[in-house]
Amino acid sequence: MADDEPTRVPLLAVVYKTQTQTLGAAYLEDGTTLRYCEVADTEFHMLRSLKFELNPDLIIAPANADAVWLAQLGSSSRGADAETLLDDADPAVDEADPDGEAGTIPVQLGKSRDFSASSAAKRLVLLMHGRAQDDDQLQLTERESLIRLEHQLPREQEQAWRAVGGLLAHLQKEDAGQLSISTLAPHALDKVMRIAPEVLLSLNIFVDRHHPSVHGGKSRDAFSLWSLFNNTSSKPGEKLLRSWFARPSLDLEVLSQRQESIAFVISRQELLPQWKTLAKKIKDVRGLRASFDRGGLLLADYKAALSTAACAIHMRDMLLAAEASAERLHVMARLASVGSTELAELSNMIFGIVDFEASGRKDERAAKHICVKENVHPQLDDLRQSCAGMQNVLTSTAQEERARLERHSLMPQYALDDQLYVVFITQLGFMLKMPMPEVRPEEAEYVERDFEAAGLALQFHEEGEGFFKTAKCASLDDKYGDILSRMRDLESHLVRHLELQVLASLSELLDAQSVLAELDCILALATAAIEHKLVRPRVVDGAQLDLKGAWHPLLHAAQQLVPNDCRLCAPGEPEAADRMLLLTGPNASGKTVYLRMVGITCFLAHIGSFVPAESATVGLTDAIFTRMVSRESTLANASAFMADLTQMSNMMRHSTRRSLCLVDEFGKGTNAQDGISFLYACLRHFLDRGRECPRLLACTHYTELLELPELVDRPGLSLWTMQVMLEKKTEADDTLDDVIFLYRAIPGRSEGSFAYHCAAAANVPRAVIDRAVQVSRLRDAGEPVHAMDRSEADAASERRRLAARDELLSGFLEFDFRTRRAGEFYVAHAACVDTLRQPATARAGGAFC
Structure with a gap:
């Protein structure tokens, strides 16, 4: 293998948590070293980087993984066509291998329960504990093995634990007892600073404030570095900036480009409010494919596509007017590469076809129906014109029916002027609606004869109202009966054509969202730099x-x-x-x-x-x-x-x-x-x-x-x-x-340490502080610490005992036992010995009281 070829590993286990957009990965290197990583991956950049860097023979993922994320792997658990999913993936996936091999890495879906932290811990403990039993120099219990594991792979990295669990489950099934792991080490991410979750907490970068309800709820960001710098105007910008915070870069070129862009925005800070207002129009369009696969784009999808496309066009015009060059504002180069003509055509098409006001009405929104504007299709306009005149037709038909029934000798007396209508019911057609009489059982036969004689065919009745078919209603069915269905069918056909056009331009929309999100991040960091008087650092390779x-x-x-x-x-x-x-x-x-x-x-x-x-x-x-x-x-x-x-x-x-x-x-x-x-x-x-x-x-x-x-x-x-x-x-x-x-x-x-001053500032009682000072001074002087409540007699007795002890000790050191008898020493110091034999005060001594 050449030096510039990517390292190849046989197996890569990956998991992804959609809520936090966190990627976890694990693989076995050289047969004995298990490497892992956990990193924020907002736009799947790290996933593509791992695929290119490791070039695995097989990728395994949990069966319950998100379909959009699985599309980036090249497979889906939803039964979708793999080629279709690969066509929708980011083009950068195929850039890893000029021959297209990176896009065809096989993906195998494993049991979801294998991809869990508990599964990983059990399997690793068994492996390490079994290895320890064979090592005479290292004997660990299972609990000690678990503690040692948590030293090497912090418990906070949940997604990394999940990936390790899936990897070990697959390897143990394949290798059947031949698995041997000697080292557990993190994967060094290329050009990304390694920063553990406890570091983010220690530096107050992210601090979650839990929901105050006892029933739980989503936590919110407390006062932290993230909340101080998060001045983004859009959700895509916020997600991207959060990934920057979770994954700091080691690429000098990238850092220089961001700094230069921030410097440019600061130099044009009078335009910053306008740019931030426009950045609010950036929407997340990554869910368009998923909506299409579920049955069709929703009204919110069209709004997001239109808003993002229009924002990209207007933002580029504003930046050009501000004399932003690709050298001073890196995103200008990316913004210029986005197909502005395609985006303009797409935005004009969406705006010209979709009737957002009509589609937003409650009944249409509930039916998820997209209404089409007028003057889009001649046949649809004719149908709408006919439908608009239908109300007059229904009114005149009701008047004719009322007059006909009045001329009829068997006209029901209960059909008053304000109680007879012609209504249209889907799938049943036009019918005459009027009140039903209160009929006794013995009169039912006669009433039915009256209805038949008047040309009224009862279809059904509810809540005292009867619905009848007449000859006039039948003629209306022939002329107008399917007009609403034809209108809906024609609108659906036009909307389906529009959906295909939107999907054809999805790559341009995604590129526009990506570059606009990056620009939103630059605007947010520039805002923080202005508000807090920050300066540009010099980042060097040293x-x-x-x-x-x-x-x-x-x-x-x-x-x-x-x-x-x-x-x-x-x-x-x-x-x-x-x-x-x-x-x-x-x-x-x-x-x-x-x-x-x-x-x-x-x-x-x-x-x-x-x-x-x-x-x-x-x-x-x-x-x-x-x-x-x-x-x-x-x-x-x-x-x-x-x-x-x-x-x-x-x-x-x-x-x-x-x-x-x-x-x-x-x-x-x-x-x-x-x-x-x-x-x-x-x-x-x-x-x-x-x-x-x-x-x-x-x-x-x-x-x-x-x-x-x-x-x-x-x-x-x-x-x-x-x-x-x-x-x-x-x-x-x-x-x-x-x-x-x-x-x-x-x-x-x-x-x-000035601990006593801190205690005073914390409002600790003065008596406690004074006692602490006294104890500290006594211990520094080598003197015993006594109870505070002892009497003067006890204190005098203790002083006599201490003096006798010192005298006895000095006398013992000076006495020459080689030339003199021990009895002489005792006689000379009998008074000291008597004093020490006296009972000591109960609480006197060298202990703390």
């Missing part, structure tokens, strides 16, 4: 990270702005210099916010957005790892510290020199000594990598680490702290010192 005057955008929205700097792996410096920043500082001084600020700035640069800083240079970052948010789970047997260890494990195993790692207070969930040891070992692990050490920012309260020369003196580590202003009180003033947090990171070391 590992450096240089931020000047950066701030947290969510705090800027809350009017709490404090800019900070961050400089790691600066160009021109040794590769190992300043790859790690260890941040210490008081509680509530802004350490976590600083870490999130760096992470968010790096993240925004990789979606092509402007960033919150005075200036920023960001090297391409292949992944962002965090240890910031711990979520306990009783069902998963995961404590807070176990969750912390899982995140650190992923960070150490998968980070590279291009990764960004953010570690916040690691080790606080366990014994302090163990926590310090773990944090020290982790930091040393990263520093020992040398040039391969990722860019890492860690904050901690374990200032004991600053006393370890083997850590703080290592090259590549810089020590920073959060700046505070401290106003000392006099000795006569027993209140706490005044502390002002400046929320600014500077080189240096922390002077203390």
Whole structure:
């Protein structure tokens, strides 16, 4: 195989969740390495990328998968013709292989229950547990195997778990006991930053606010980076922007094009309101094929097609008037490539044929009938004209029938002027409608004779009304009986022809929607840049990270702005210099916010957005790892510290020199000594990598680490702290010192945690704070901690005992037992021994009380 040929794998398992538009995939590499991935895939770009990159011999998917998504795979579980589905797929699918092989990858649908997270967990545990039993150096229980699995494949990646389950189910059926998996690793997405769900939560990129009803409901976006930047005007634009946020890019060309487009929009910001108003016309046209397959396009489909086509034409005209070139606005090149002539003809055709007002009436909408405008078809206009004159015909016929019955000697007396009508009932035709008399059983025969004599043939009656056929009604049936059916048939024929025209232009509509959605995203990011005074970052192919005057955008929205700097792996410096920043500082001084600020700035640069800083240079970052948010789970047997260890494990195993790692207070969930040891070992692990050490920012309260020369003196580590202003009180003033947090990171070391000031700010009772201060001072001085309510006599007794203990200890150290007898020591210190033998106060001692 040539070097430029795509890697080929025998089997690829894929799943897709339509609600969240998330793709999960799994495949077996080299027979023993199982790789997985989960990524947002709004327009199936990642699916096509995986097909091209892996070029599998077979694709397996769940049988209950969505038909539109299955069309991108080349098969459908609905029994549709595969060739038809492939014709409707994006042309980019066939670009993967010039010979057309990518479009003909066979697809096999498996049982839906095999594609589940629980199925994957059971199968993987059995495989790993069985392998562990054969390994003398690694003996794991099934529960320990499950915990280890969740370290390698986070439980939050549900679609990846589902794909793994389907893959293993298929492999175990095919291989029958020959399956052996030694490694479980993520698939490295080409030119896409790897970012786990917990990272999105840690950096407040997406934050769901659950529905307040106890009965549940769809969650809404809470205040987050996404809600701050989501200024899109259309649903397709919002979906595309969300995919940018879920899948940051590593393509420098793409990022440069987005930044240049944002810069152009900002330079024409006086036109921004007009562009955003027009962008509201962008509709989702991807469901047109599905509607057609279900029986025909609906009124909403025609509205979406017309609105999108017209929006593409008007938007291009507005951008040309604003002197937008393909160099300054990348979407102009794509917009110019969309067939404007075809879209104009399509929009004119839809607007000229479909009567949106008539089709939107309640009865027509309920029947899903599309009405055709006048002057579209001569025969339809003639039928409508005849139908319009039908009311006059019915009125005159009713008058003639009334007069005929009055002339008839057997005219029913109950048929009054305002109670006789000629009506038309579908499939029954025209009939005379008038009230039925109240007839006693013995009179029924005579009444029937009256009806027959008057030429009235009773068809049926309901609610006191009788419906009769007459000679006049029969003649109306012959002349007008099927006029409505003929009108509907002719309209359906015209609409069906229009449907075919719309489907013939579906590729142009989809291209127009795609480019307009991208433009909507550019307008949204430009709006955010203007509102929050963001600047264009310089994204480079390197590992450096240089931020000047950066701030947290969510705090800027809350009017709490404090800019900070961050400089790691600066160009021109040794590769190992300043790859790690260890941040210490008081509680509530802004350490976590600083870490999130760096992470968010790096993240925004990789979606092509402007960033919150005075200036920023960001090297391409292949992944962002965090240890910031711990979520306990009783069902998963995961404590807070176990969750912390899982995140650190992923960070150490998968980070590279291009990764960004953010570690916040690691080790606080366990014994302090163990926590310090773990944090020290982790930091040393990263520093020992040398040039391969990722860019890492860690904050901690374990200032004991600053006393370890083997850590703080290592090259590549810089020590920073959060700046505070401290106003000392006099000795006569027993209140706490005044502390002002400046929320600014500077080189240096922390002077203390100032936990008592935080307690005071949290309105903790003053007595509790005073006691905490007292206990801290006693322990720092090495003195015992006593109960607060002991008497003065107890205190005096304890002081005597402590003095006797010190005297006895010093005497013992000075006594020469080699030349003197032990009895002499006892006699000399008998008083001290007597004092110590006295009963001690019940609550005196060295324990906390």
